[in-house]
Amino acid sequence: MRTSQEYLQKLAGMRPNIYLDGECIGRDHPKVVHASYAIQLTFDKASDPEYSKWLTTTSHVSGQPINRFNHIHQSPEDLLLKQEMTRKMCNLVGGCIQRCMGADSMNGLSVVTKNCDLKYGTDYHARWLKYLAYFQENDLVAAASQTDAKGDRSKRPSEQDDPDMYLHVVERRDDGVIVSGAKLHNTMAPYSDELLVFPTRALAKHEQDYAIAFAIPADAEGIYMIGRQAFAPERQPNLAAPYPKLADIESMTVFDRVFVPNERIFLNGETDMGGQLALTFALYHRHSYCGCKPGVADVMLGLTALLADYNGVEKKDNVRATFADMISVAELVFAAGIASGVKSFNAPSGTQVPNIIYANVGRRHAGHNMYHEYECLCDVAGGLPATLPLTPEYNHPVVGDFVRKYVKRRADVPEENHYRAYHLASDILTGEGGAALLIAGVHGGGSPIMEDIAILGSYDINGKKKLAKFLAGIEED
Numbered sequence: 001m002r003t004s005q006e007y008l009q010k011l012a013g014m015r016p017n018i019y020l021d022g023e024c025i026g027r028d029h030p031k032v033v034h035a036s037y038a039i040q041l042t043f044d045k046a047s048d049p050e051y052s053k054w055l056t057t058t059s060h061v062s063g064q065p066i067n068r069f070n071h072i073h074q075s076p077e078d079l080l081l082k083q084e085m086t087r088k089m090c091n092l093v094g095g096c097i098q099r100c101m102g103a104d105s106m107n108g109l110s111v112v113t114k115n116c117d118l119k120y121g122t123d124y125h126a127r128w129l130k131y132l133a134y135f136q137e138n139d140l141v142a143a144a145s146q147t148d149a150k151g152d153r154s155k156r157p158s159e160q161d162d163p164d165m166y167l168h169v170v171e172r173r174d175d176g177v178i179v180s181g182a183k184l185h186n187t188m189a190p191y192s193d194e195l196l197v198f199p200t201r202a203l204a205k206h207e208q209d210y211a212i213a214f215a216i217p218a219d220a221e222g223i224y225m226i227g228r229q230a231f232a233p234e235r236q237p238n239l240a241a242p243y244p245k246l247a248d249i250e251s252m253t254v255f256d257r258v259f260v261p262n263e264r265i266f267l268n269g270e271t272d273m274g275g276q277l278a279l280t281f282a283l284y285h286r287h288s289y290c291g292c293k294p295g296v297a298d299v300m301l302g303l304t305a306l307l308a309d310y311n312g313v314e315k316k317d318n319v320r321a322t323f324a325d326m327i328s329v330a331e332l333v334f335a336a337g338i339a340s341g342v343k344s345f346n347a348p349s350g351t352q353v354p355n356i357i358y359a360n361v362g363r364r365h366a367g368h369n370m371y372h373e374y375e376c377l378c379d380v381a382g383g384l385p386a387t388l389p390l391t392p393e394y395n396h397p398v399v400g401d402f403v404r405k406y407v408k409r410r411a412d413v414p415e416e417n418h419y420r421a422y423h424l425a426s427d428i429l430t431g432e433g434g435a436a437l438l439i440a441g442v443h444g445g446g447s448p449i450m451e452d453i454a455i456l457g458s459y460d461i462n463g464k465k466k467l468a469k470f471l472a473g474i475e476e477d
């Protein structure tokens with residue numbers, strides 16, 4: 001397994017293809033290194049005895065120790081440990097741990113490459129297993145490049161005026177394919193080793209060029225990462241804290257005639273399998289959300305309770321009702337994830353697949369309550385998160401004493417603690433990172449309607465109708 005230093009060294013040697021603040025930058029740029037903080041922790045914590053039970057496991061292919069983020073789940077227990085690991089790691093950073101993108105993509109590929117071979121006699125699974133061995137041995141980090149630009153939402157991929165609205169094959173060669181298009185909203189792509197690219201939706205039979213899945217080094221020729229940062233507001237050093245270390249650079253990742261060699265192609269033209277892969281990745285990702293959303297909710301609840309405590313209102317009925325609301329959302333989502341693991345099934349590849357209904361209702365509940373959780377924190381915090389003077393004023397020789405005096409609520413709590421707690425609330429409620437997390441909480445893993453579709457597509461509503469008929473005494477053939 002790599003150390004975080006080895007991970008950063010590898011990034012530093014990659015071809016600069018990240019466009020941020022009007023410049024083309026390399027992965028040793030301070031902003032990229034800062035953004036990779038959460039990923040660095042996934043390496044550091046693997047050797048920490050307090051975390052290694054969750055962060056490490058044994059590869060089912062090589063028998064060697066690996067990071068759990070690179071594991072292919074073999075049992076319900078693996079799914080549970082992944083979910084617990086995700087919650088713990090999100091607690092540690094106060095937000096998204098990010099590395100689940102690669103884990104969920106690799107698990108999806110594990111299932112669908114095998115299903116495709118069984119149906120069409122292809123050899124994608126063996127290819128993918130070779131890639132997995134390389135991926136695990138080198139302890140790689142991968143981004144999920146699924147969401148296409150999509151153009152006019154009322155039209156299919158093949159109906160778009162511009163075919164590049166969905167990434168597709170533009171040329172077929174004996175040794176591979178050339179692809180063009182763009183994948184949007186790519187979390188952590190600028191500081192990943194590899195991109196795992198696959199379709200975003202169900203495809204029609206004639207849309208073979210869009211049914212393409214592959215792995216590619218993130219700095220391959222023809223790839224442009226157009227970045228958007230989400231950083232917490234800067235603080236002066238005497239008020240530094242762990243939370244602002246968390247950052248993120250999202251990427252609009254453009255593929256301008258990118259060559260993909262055969263050995264890295266895991267689907268090529270099998271349209272029904274393209275749709276299956278889109279859904280399978282989403283299923284794993286929704287299961288991950290059942291770990292990360294409660295992890296973030298822990299932070300939200302903890303901060304809401306702390307502010308209520310400092311304000312002297314922690315025991316008030318209205319505030320306690322807010323806590324109960326927040327706890328119920330977090331723990332119901334977590335419980336749905338556990339149920340999804342317990343009721344999971346084993347695919348022909350041997351990979352453990354979360355239960356569709358439980359993973360989707362968990363993710364759906366989390367998404368529907370996302371703004372409500374922010375509302376709970378906002379309610380109890382009052383208006384100060386929006387108007388809090390920042391650290392230069394806190395430290396200012398003329399006005400600093402005023403800031404410290406007027407942020408104070410309870411006399412027995414040091415003024416700096418009041419300020420720090422409110423700064424965290426301000427970072428979450430008004431900062432770039434908090435806002436990105438909020439939108440991701442609604443749309444990440446698919447917009448809310450996609451969970452409804454997944455639930456309605458697999459739920460036995462007719463079985464429930466039969467039950468109603470039985471109880472009503474309705475007899476039919």
Ligand SMILES: Cc1cc2nc3c(=O)[nH]c(=O)nc-3n(C[C@H](O)[C@H](O)[C@H](O)COP(=O)(O)OP(=O)(O)OC[C@H]3O[C@@H](n4cnc5c(N)ncnc54)[C@H](O)[C@@H]3O)c2cc1C
Pocket residue numbers: 101143144145146147149150153154183184185186187188250436437439440443444445446447448449450
């Ligand atoms: C912070 C963040 C991080 C993300 N990270 C990743 C990532 O790492 N990798 C990745 O691949 N993706 C990622 N996503 C993308 C995420 O999966 C998409 O945002 C989501 O699938 C919605 O797609 P969209 O943004 O194109 O919205 P749209 O598809 O435009 O959806 C907007 C609304 O229109 C509705 N709509 C769209 N089409 C139709 C239709 N035909 N009929 C009826 N209604 C329709 C949707 O239901 C939704 O309500 C991320 C998103 C966010 C916000």
